[in-house]
Amino acid sequence: MGATTMAEAGVSVAGASHYYFERARETMPRERLAALQLKRLRATTKNAYENVPFHRARLDAAFIEPNDVRSLDDIRLLPFTVKTDLRDNYPFGLFARPRSSLARLHASSGTTGKPTVVGYTENDLRTWADLMARSFACAGARPGDLVHNAYGYGLFTGGLGAHYGAERLGATVVPMSGGSTERQIALITDFGARVLCSTPSYALAIAELAERQGVDLRQSALEVGLFGAEPWSEAMRQEIEVRLGLTAIDIYGLSEIMGPGVACECEHRSGLHGWEDHFLFEVIDPESNAPVPEGHAGELVITTLTKEALPMLRYRTRDITRVTRAPCDCGRTHLRILRITGRTDDMLIIRGVNVYPSQVEAVLIGTAHIAPHYQLVVERRGSLDHMTVEVEVRHGVPPDAFEAIARDVAHHIKSLIGITTDVVVKKPDEIPRSQGKAVRVRDLRPKE
Numbered sequence: 440m441g442a443t444t445m446a447e448a449g450v451s452v453a454g455a456s457h458y459y460f461e462r463a464r465e466t467m468p469r470e471r472l473a474a475l476q477l478k479r480l481r482a483t484t485k486n487a488y489e490n491v492p493f494h495r496a497r498l499d500a501a502f503i504e505p506n507d508v509r510s511l512d513d514i515r516l517l518p519f520t521v522k523t524d525l526r527d528n529y530p531f532g533l534f535a536r537p538r539s540s541l542a543r544l545h546a547s548s549g550t551t552g553k554p555t556v557v558g559y560t561e562n563d564l565r566t567w568a569d570l571m572a573r574s575f576a577c578a579g580a581r582p583g584d585l586v587h588n589a590y591g592y593g594l595f596t597g598g599l600g601a602h603y604g605a606e607r608l609g610a611t612v613v614p615m616s617g618g619s620t621e622r623q624i625a626l627i628t629d630f631g632a633r634v635l636c637s638t639p640s641y642a643l644a645i646a647e648l649a650e651r652q653g654v655d656l657r658q659s660a661l662e663v664g665l666f667g668a669e670p671w672s673e674a675m676r677q678e679i680e681v682r683l684g685l686t687a688i689d690i691y692g693l694s695e696i697m698g699p700g701v702a703c704e705c706e707h708r709s710g711l712h713g714w715e716d717h718f719l720f721e722v723i724d725p726e727s728n729a730p731v732p733e734g735h736a737g738e739l740v741i742t743t744l745t746k747e748a749l750p751m752l753r754y755r756t757r758d759i760t761r762v763t764r765a766p767c768d769c770g771r772t773h774l775r776i777l778r779i780t781g782r783t784d785d786m787l788i789i790r791g792v793n794v795y796p797s798q799v800e801a802v803l804i805g806t807a808h809i810a811p812h813y814q815l816v817v818e819r820r821g822s823l824d825h826m827t828v829e830v831e832v833r834h835g836v837p838p839d840a841f842e843a844i845a846r847d848v849a850h851h852i853k854s855l856i857g858i859t860t861d862v863v864v865k866k867p868d869e870i871p872r873s874q875g876k877a878v879r880v881r882d883l884r885p886k887e
């Protein structure tokens with residue numbers, strides 16, 4: 440894959456100066472993009488069919504051969520792949536290449552049973568670094584920038600994914616990983632990082648400790664943050680921007696498909712460009728499995744188009760979003776995935792009302808005296824689910840104000856989301872802080 444198109448960088452689109460890592464690819468006319476996708480979809484289906492017995496058996500059972508894929512709409516002939524398919528074929532059963540020819544493995548933390556293992560060939564790693572470099576550039580990072588990488592290194596794809604992408608861009612990386620927050624603050628300040636990579640919840644934890652230490656990160660060199668790996672709200676974005684003094688950019692990805700860099704916002708921040716030369720995106724109704732019309736919400740389904748080691752056919756991400764193919768002012772032609780509002784498996788049904796944690800977050804962050812840290816505790820009371828919202832006051836709020844704050848928060852949640860909740864107001868620092876993905880829900884309901 441020809442990656443380095445630095446010579447084409449800094450070109451002008453509609454009067455504005457835009458920087459692309461791979462301009463020709465990123466601004467490719469949609470018809471050409473579709474033709475490239477079809478060619479690659481056929482190759483991917485062939486790779487899966489010929490090299491993964493699991494996929495071959497399922498395609499055979501559906502009487503489909505790779506040659507039957509003649510148009511992009513024919514993707515609907517292919518069966519879906521779900522997370523349990525990876526677990527059932529643990530550890531390497533879905534790999535299309537012998538383990539000995541792979542360059543790297545990553546794995547999910549696997550809170551429920553076996554971890555999910557993913558593998559990469561050298562080419563897969565090269566593509567991943569290119570797409571992460573493309574995402575960095577799209578977000579506003581530039582060659583020569585200092586990138587402070589606070590995504591966790593190790594089996595999680597965040598750390599190494601961002602690391603090699605930043606290097607590929609031509610930036611200087613500080614491979615910090617998560618944790619040691621005090622040290623993070625010192626190095627961000629001393630080295631003069633312009634770009635910060637972390638989960639949005641950890642970015643806030645960094646901001647908070649800095650404020651307590653009397654370090655004003657708004658005066659630091661930080662200008663751009665690439666935040667992802669967990670759902671976050673527009674309200675959270677504003678909070679982070681105000682407290683860190685940077686532009687907060689949303690970046691999306693998942694290990695089963697690659698890792699970070701599947702999609703990323705540009706400076707216009709009106710959806711995340713999904714890199715369609717390497718992935719085919721669909722949005723379906725998670726109940727009926729039928730495609731939803733463009734712009735409607737549904738479950739994001741992704742097919743990899745170039746992955747050698749782990750081709751994925753119609754992977755059910757469980758992430759809920761909408762997409763638009765309308766042109767973007769940045770000149771990129773790749774579709775935009777709107778902010779992920781939650782996961783099908785995160786959805787809570789409280790007395791018949793469907794609620795995502797991110798909706799509660801949006802209400803909390805707009806409320807006076809409340810710090811942007813919270814947990815939702817879900818219990819079964821009789822035959823009904825009940826939610827307790829645990830919030831934390833900002834420093835300096837006196838305990839005799841807690842009761843009124845609790846009433847205020849409960850009232851806002853009731854009027855904006857329509858559910859009745861108990862609200863427990865805690866003192867500063869009583870809600871656990873994350874160094875990676877925040878734990879937003881404590882589900883105490885009996886397991887079915």
Ligand code: DLL
Nearest residue numbers: 597667668669670690691692693694698699758779
């Ligand atoms: O979280 C990869 C990643 C690392 C993405 C760093 C962005 C930055 P997994 O651990 O496999 O991979 O988790 C993937 O996290 O299906 C979503 O539910 C969620 N997620 C990731 N990015 C976002 C985002 C990485 N920007 C799962 N907004 C996905 C909302 C996100 N949810």
